[in-house]
Amino acid sequence: MRPLKIAILLTVACVATCASTQAASKGKPNILFIVGDDMGYSDVGFNGCKDIPTPNLDALAKSGVRFTSGYVSAPYCSPSRSGMLTGRYQQRYGHEFNPTGTQGLPTNQVTIANRLKNVGYHTGLVGKWHEGSEPHMQPQARGFDDFFGFLGGSHSYFKYNGMLRGTQPVSGEEYFTDAFGREACSYIENNKDKPWFLYLAFNAVHTPMDATDDRLKKFTSIEDKKRRTYAAMMYAMDENIGRVLNKLEETGQTENTYVIFFSDNGGPVMPSTTMNASHNTPLRGGKRTTLEGGIRVPFVVSWKNHIKPGVYNNMAITLDMTATALDIAGAETKNLDGVNLLPYLTGDNRGIPHGILFWRFGDQMAIRLGDYKLVRYDENADTLVGKKLPAIGPFLYNLKDDIGETKDLSKKMPGKVKELQTKWDEWNKTLMKPLWWAGPGDSDGDPKQTQPKKKKKKKEPSDV
Numbered sequence: 001m002r003p004l005k006i007a008i009l010l011t012v013a014c015v016a017t018c019a020s021t022q023a024a025s026k027g028k029p030n031i032l033f034i035v036g037d038d039m040g041y042s043d044v045g046f047n048g049c050k051d052i053p054t055p056n057l058d059a060l061a062k063s064g065v066r067f068t069s070g071y072v073s074a075p076y077c078s079p080s081r082s083g084m085l086t087g088r089y090q091q092r093y094g095h096e097f098n099p100t101g102t103q104g105l106p107t108n109q110v111t112i113a114n115r116l117k118n119v120g121y122h123t124g125l126v127g128k129w130h131e132g133s134e135p136h137m138q139p140q141a142r143g144f145d146d147f148f149g150f151l152g153g154s155h156s157y158f159k160y161n162g163m164l165r166g167t168q169p170v171s172g173e174e175y176f177t178d179a180f181g182r183e184a185c186s187y188i189e190n191n192k193d194k195p196w197f198l199y200l201a202f203n204a205v206h207t208p209m210d211a212t213d214d215r216l217k218k219f220t221s222i223e224d225k226k227r228r229t230y231a232a233m234m235y236a237m238d239e240n241i242g243r244v245l246n247k248l249e250e251t252g253q254t255e256n257t258y259v260i261f262f263s264d265n266g267g268p269v270m271p272s273t274t275m276n277a278s279h280n281t282p283l284r285g286g287k288r289t290t291l292e293g294g295i296r297v298p299f300v301v302s303w304k305n306h307i308k309p310g311v312y313n314n315m316a317i318t319l320d321m322t323a324t325a326l327d328i329a330g331a332e333t334k335n336l337d338g339v340n341l342l343p344y345l346t347g348d349n350r351g352i353p354h355g356i357l358f359w360r361f362g363d364q365m366a367i368r369l370g371d372y373k374l375v376r377y378d379e380n381a382d383t384l385v386g387k388k389l390p391a392i393g394p395f396l397y398n399l400k401d402d403i404g405e406t407k408d409l410s411k412k413m414p415g416k417v418k419e420l421q422t423k424w425d426e427w428n429k430t431l432m433k434p435l436w437w438a439g440p441g442d443s444d445g446d447p448k449q450t451q452p453k454k455k456k457k458k459k460e461p462s463d464v
């Protein structure tokens with residue numbers, strides 16, 4: 001075939017494809033996922049926080065639905081974010097623990113970015129990835145058109161070593177949380193004429209405890225230095241969420257944007273975790289446990305004029321946020337564990353999204369059936385010895401009467417224990433063995449360990 005003819009055919013094919021993509025994407029809502037890192041359950045105003053103002057998050061919650069039983073699928077960073085990205089329980093594909101070295105979100109899984117891109121969305125990630133640092137596992141190999149951020153699980157908020165735009169290093173001096181807010185605003189402005197998906201993945205308020213002086217000065221009344229720094233870090237994230245929501249308003253996109261917010265796990269309050277002075281009150285336990293403090297998180301869905309503002313008390317999980325987004329975008333929804341929440345929030349469906357939810361994290365487990373929860377958890381949550389201990393239990397709690405998991409009912413209600421254990425065992429049979437295990441020094445994303453192509457030279461501390 002002659003070159004001119006090939007060129008004409010290619011042009012015709014491209015025009016046809018572009019036209020079909022444009023037609024498929026016309027009128028679709030934008031999708032904005034905002035994720036906080038290691039936030040305490042009660043460290044936002046809408047969950048009762050008194051010493052740290054979060055006016056912008058509170059406004060977001062007020063504009064939409066605040067969930068009182070909103071859960072993540074894992075009690076720490078990478079697997080929790082992985083479940084959200086695929087809309088599936090991450091133990092189904094072996095991603096039960098944080099990756100190190102060449103590990104990452106298995107490439108046989110499709111992400112929400114892949115699925116949305118297939119129906120004409122422009123896709124972007126700003127912030128923390130933590131799903132693999134190898135070239136074939138980086139954001140732009142997993143469905144994201146744009147990427148600005150870092151690949152590991154945590155990072156200094158001031159040092160740009162490891163910050164990337166696409167695959168290229170970026171230098172700068174701006175505080176990371178501000179840089180992420182600015183980048184998110186640019187993304188929203190630049191893509192206003194087409195449907196877009198933005199995963200705004202803050203590393204705030206994960207360690208290291210880095211804050212700007214101007215914000216620290218606002219919290220001199222907080223005596224505990226770590227809590228003061230945490231407050232300044234939270235305030236910075238809240239400010240930047242405000243900038244992003246304002247940008248939606250300025251560009252006339254608020255009514256056409258489905259927004260969600262959650263923290264990727266509960267506040268780390270147990271020695272040997274990345275303790276940041278967060279509070280999970282009234283929940284017990286925290287990050288790295290299957291107690292409520294590890295898995296029940298601040299959780300908001302907002303879509304102006306589509307979702308009536310309110311409070312939702314039935315169980316939901318982050319996998320649902322993904323399923324909802326895919327459904328409203330007209331994207332493929334096969335093989336998901338999440339369900340579309342919209343019919344439940346609008347009242348079109350008077351049932352409940354989930355009668356039952358499950359967790360597995362090594363030898364820890366949990367199942368919630370209605371108000372009852374059966375749980376095995378790391379004994380370090382009780383002993384606070386500062387190292388992982390074998391899981392103890394099972395214990396049975398009625399969360400309706402006992403949200404703090406203080407009154408074990410397992411001896412009084414052996415039938416309920418058996419019922420929940422049997423259901424959990426059935427679910428467990430559908431899971432894979434983990435593709436990798438948490439290492440003895442699982443440092444939860446220490447930047448020294450997760451920089452691309454940088455080999456670990458010495459044992460990392462477990463509390464970074």
Ligand SMILES: [Ca+2]
Nearest residue numbers: 037038077264
């Ligand atoms: Ca986290």
